[in-house]
Amino acid sequence: MKAISIGLLGLGTVGSGVVQIIESHQDKLMHQIGCPIQIKKILVNDLTKERAVHIDRNMLTDNPEDVIYNPEVDVVIEVMGGIEKTREYLLQALKNKKQVITANKDLMALYGPELLEVATENGCDLFYEASVAGGIPILRGLVDGLSSDRITKMMGIVNGTTNFILTKMSKDGSAYEDVLKEAQDLGFAESDPTADVEGLDAARKMAILATLGFSMNVGLEDVSVEGITKISEEDLAYSKKLGYTMKLIGVASRSNDKVEVSVQPSLLPETHPLASVNNEYNAVYVYGEAVGETMFYGPGAGSLPTATAVVSDLVVALKNMRLGVNGRSAIAPQYPKALKGPEEIQAKFFIRLHVKDEVGVLARITNLFAEYGVGFDKILQLPIDDKGASEIVLVTHTASMAAFEQIQQQLNDYEMVKEIKSTYRVEGENTK
Amino acid sequence: MKAISIGLLGLGTVGSGVVQIIESHQDKLMHQIGCPIQIKKILVNDLTKERAVHIDRNMLTDNPEDVIYNPEVDVVIEVMGGIEKTREYLLQALKNKKQVITANKDLMALYGPELLEVATENGCDLFYEASVAGGIPILRGLVDGLSSDRITKMMGIVNGTTNFILTKMSKDGSAYEDVLKEAQDLGFAESDPTADVEGLDAARKMAILATLGFSMNVGLEDVSVEGITKISEEDLAYSKKLGYTMKLIGVASRSNDKVEVSVQPSLLPETHPLASVNNEYNAVYVYGEAVGETMFYGPGAGSLPTATAVVSDLVVALKNMRLGVNGRSAIAPQYPKALKGPEEIQAKFFIRLHVKDEVGVLARITNLFAEYGVGFDKILQLPIDDKGASEIVLVTHTASMAAFEQIQQQLNDYEMVKEIKSTYRVEGENTK
Numbered sequence: 001m002k003a004i005s006i007g008l009l010g011l012g013t014v015g016s017g018v019v020q021i022i023e024s025h026q027d028k029l030m031h032q033i034g035c036p037i038q039i040k041k042i043l044v045n046d047l048t049k050e051r052a053v054h055i056d057r058n059m060l061t062d063n064p065e066d067v068i069y070n071p072e073v074d075v076v077i078e079v080m081g082g083i084e085k086t087r088e089y090l091l092q093a094l095k096n097k098k099q100v101i102t103a104n105k106d107l108m109a110l111y112g113p114e115l116l117e118v119a120t121e122n123g124c125d126l127f128y129e130a131s132v133a134g135g136i137p138i139l140r141g142l143v144d145g146l147s148s149d150r151i152t153k154m155m156g157i158v159n160g161t162t163n164f165i166l167t168k169m170s171k172d173g174s175a176y177e178d179v180l181k182e183a184q185d186l187g188f189a190e191s192d193p194t195a196d197v198e199g200l201d202a203a204r205k206m207a208i209l210a211t212l213g214f215s216m217n218v219g220l221e222d223v224s225v226e227g228i229t230k231i232s233e234e235d236l237a238y239s240k241k242l243g244y245t246m247k248l249i250g251v252a253s254r255s256n257d258k259v260e261v262s263v264q265p266s267l268l269p270e271t272h273p274l275a276s277v278n279n280e281y282n283a284v285y286v287y288g289e290a291v292g293e294t295m296f297y298g299p300g301a302g303s304l305p306t307a308t309a310v311v312s313d314l315v316v317a318l319k320n321m322r323l324g325v326n327g328r329s330a331i332a333p334q335y336p337k338a339l340k341g342p343e344e345i346q347a348k349f350f351i352r353l354h355v356k357d358e359v360g361v362l363a364r365i366t367n368l369f370a371e372y373g374v375g376f377d378k379i380l381q382l383p384i385d386d387k388g389a390s391e392i393v394l395v396t397h398t399a400s401m402a403a404f405e406q407i408q409q410q411l412n413d414y415e416m417v418k419e420i421k422s423t424y425r426v427e428g429e430n431t432k
Numbered sequence: 433m434k435a436i437s438i439g440l441l442g443l444g445t446v447g448s449g450v451v452q453i454i455e456s457h458q459d460k461l462m463h464q465i466g467c468p469i470q471i472k473k474i475l476v477n478d479l480t481k482e483r484a485v486h487i488d489r490n491m492l493t494d495n496p497e498d499v500i501y502n503p504e505v506d507v508v509i510e511v512m513g514g515i516e517k518t519r520e521y522l523l524q525a526l527k528n529k530k531q532v533i534t535a536n537k538d539l540m541a542l543y544g545p546e547l548l549e550v551a552t553e554n555g556c557d558l559f560y561e562a563s564v565a566g567g568i569p570i571l572r573g574l575v576d577g578l579s580s581d582r583i584t585k586m587m588g589i590v591n592g593t594t595n596f597i598l599t600k601m602s603k604d605g606s607a608y609e610d611v612l613k614e615a616q617d618l619g620f621a622e623s624d625p626t627a628d629v630e631g632l633d634a635a636r637k638m639a640i641l642a643t644l645g646f647s648m649n650v651g652l653e654d655v656s657v658e659g660i661t662k663i664s665e666e667d668l669a670y671s672k673k674l675g676y677t678m679k680l681i682g683v684a685s686r687s688n689d690k691v692e693v694s695v696q697p698s699l700l701p702e703t704h705p706l707a708s709v710n711n712e713y714n715a716v717y718v719y720g721e722a723v724g725e726t727m728f729y730g731p732g733a734g735s736l737p738t739a740t741a742v743v744s745d746l747v748v749a750l751k752n753m754r755l756g757v758n759g760r761s762a763i764a765p766q767y768p769k770a771l772k773g774p775e776e777i778q779a780k781f782f783i784r785l786h787v788k789d790e791v792g793v794l795a796r797i798t799n800l801f802a803e804y805g806v807g808f809d810k811i812l813q814l815p816i817d818d819k820g821a822s823e824i825v826l827v828t829h830t831a832s833m834a835a836f837e838q839i840q841q842q843l844n845d846y847e848m849v850k851e852i853k854s855t856y857r858v859e860g861e862n863t864k
Binding site for chain 1: 747
């Protein structure tokens with residue numbers, strides 16, 4: 001019984017996890033595939049570095065060609081990260097008829113459609129479950145489990161770092177900078193946290209989810225992004241007072257064959273399934289016309305969880321190899337890309353204002369909203385320390401983004417409005 | 433392009449949903465499969481009955497042979513329910529080389545292994561995603577998404593009726609009988625609710641989950657079952673006071689290649705992901721050695737959610753047909769059945785006692801637990817109205833079921849113990 005041979009590109013956190021799972025779960029894997037799996041070659045930067053897992057040094061190479069052109073390698077697993085060079089390696093691997101598994105969200109968000117096309121042309125599988133939400137099998141959930149349904153909305157907590165920070169800020173009432181520092185000390189945030197806290201990492205994952213869920217090539221450039229760095233303790237306190245939980249939410253919604261994909265801090269009702277997803281956990285909430293509400297929850301990162309997704313993809317590719325049907329599962333997008341404009345994007349909105357403490361201020365402001373046909377779910381007006389000023393917090397009914405933006409512009413021109421302190425979307429009250 | 437033809441056994445709630453989805457999502461289905469799907473024949477009891485969906489009357493038949501022996505039918509979808517007769521139909525369909533999709537948990541819990549074997553022998557797919565947790569793609573999650581991991585524990589809220597009842601009882605402090613009545617009026621409980629409230633329905637689903645997740649043929653007879661009919665308002669009040677939520681939990685756990693599968697009302701910490709699964713919703717929590725904690729959440733029943741799972745199975749079977757690889761995905765169990773004995777089943781336990789109001793009672797009782805090496809997480813002692821008696825509530829550390837049973841026997845013999853009012857397992861504090 002000939003063993004299947006694997007080539008690894010990269011041996012960092014996820015790569016070490018892959019090696020560990022293939023070794024410790026060999027029995028189970030062999031039972032499913034019908035033959036042993038062996039790791040043949042591993043591309044690394046530094047041949048001499050100490051490794052977290054026990055590795056035969058002869059397997060290591062610093063020459064990518066030893067993996068991607070190696071006639072003995074059946075499957076290439078890419079866990080090295082990076083974009084341009086990595087794209088080149090994977091294109092070469094596919095052209096050399098290697099099945100490819102990748103955990104690389106940056107790559108898939110940018111070059112996913114191209115790579116999938118080349119994979120299909122060459123009769124190879126290209127799987128990337130690990131690129132979104134680590135150990136959660138969400139992509140297979142969309143592609144297989146909900147394949148018969150029409151998905152109209154997905155909301156994701158798909159970045160563990162920001163969810164950890166927001167959970168801590170909400171629970172302890174601490175300031176953003178303090179919690180970021182703590183997250184860095186605990187290893188939940190990178191020393192340069194920009195990609196996480198500015199929402200870029202989540203945006204990449206939402207582009208991948210939207211592409212699959214809506215069968216439409218959604219690129220990173222189509223995702224509007226706002227991070228968590230401007231969230232204040234006041235905003236968190238108000239959201240709690242109003243029965244909401246603040247989360248960095250990736251939204252992908254579809255109506256009339258047009259889609260919106262965005263990432264922004266949003267308020268969710270405390271009773272929403274996503275509201276209790278805490279700390280570094282991830283979850284993707286999916287609304288389908290027929291199935292209604294479903295949610296997939298689990299660890300969004302980490303060596304072994306992410307490696308589980310990689311090796312589970314590997315199992316599917318190997319089963320396909322034995323059946324001789326690789327390269328048949330990628331389905332080209334059904335719809336041309338069509339994005340919603342601001343007038344088509346519907347949400348509820350939270351807005352917090354400082355206004356002059358004058359008679360009739362609240363009436364003037366609510367009249368302005370009324371002119372745009374926007375009503376209110378919740379209204380709070382409170383005195384603040386600043387003399388002669390008071391604070392107004394409003395949560396609107398569902399309104400268009402365009403109307404809300406125009407209202408904000410007008411508010412900025414109002415002499416009685418001192419400052420718009422913050423605005424957020426309120427999600428999860430209209431599920432569809 | 434020849435259409436694929438479907439034969440339906442049954443046209444009740446789920447069957448109507450299947451017809452509806454195949455019709456309304458024809459474009460999406462065709463895009464995935466590459467050819468149209470048409471419904472050819474539908475077995476019904478009553479040819480003249482009014483139907484919830486628009487149906488060409490010529491499709492209907494009351495002769496099962498028109499479906500299972502029909503040379504034009506490629507796939508048989510079984511949504512009629514029942515066991516012995518249905519088993520016979522599906523065996524015949526498989527022997528006639530029909531792909532089979534079923535939503536029938538009773539059938540799969542009893543005859544799953546036999547049917548899967550016959551399917552494989554005949555080169556046919558037999559899929560049954562809809563049999564567990566309705567619209568939630570949990571079986572594919574286990575088989576594909578987590579295929580590389582070793583699953584050690586699953587906990588499921590897999591019965592919507594009981595979850596609805598327990599949610600209402602906890603929220604409103606109402607009595608079981610009143611809420612059952614309400615659930616029946618709302619259509620969430622059957623007029624004969626036995627299978628639901630006694631835990632049998634959940635037990636069938638747990639047998640299916642354990643068989644797949646542990647790769648071991650677990651039958652219904654291997655599942656120990658306790659329903660929700662004895663849960664009192666006092667127990668719910670105490671569980672809330674101690675920070676727990678009461679749920680009907682199906683547990684399937686594995687250690688040292690032995691498994692335990694059971695269904696019983698259990699206390700979960702309020703912060704556990706399953707604790708916020710409310711009303712008629714279902715969820716399955718899965719603990720894997722590598723992936724850690726994951727959870728799949730969604731509607732556990734209902735026409736369209738369940739039909740989504742059926743048609744998603746259909747899509748996989750049809751893709752397999754086009755690739756010529758049907759009948760290759762069922763994997764025979766890897767392990768022989770081995771069940772844990774009571775001494776190997778570990779849990780925390782809640783016990784509520786009425787005792788005589790005498791000096792030293794609590795000390796005697798805690799000493800008894802200590803003799804069995806069982807310590808405590810929580811202890812409450814309260815006076816009650818009954819003169820000369822008081823109430824003691826204990827939550828133990830992790831202990832064996834055997835020890836806890838022996839302790840209960842001894843407590844029953846103690847003259848100072850008036851009555852053991854209730855006992856429950858406490859789950860979700862030791863995840864593994």
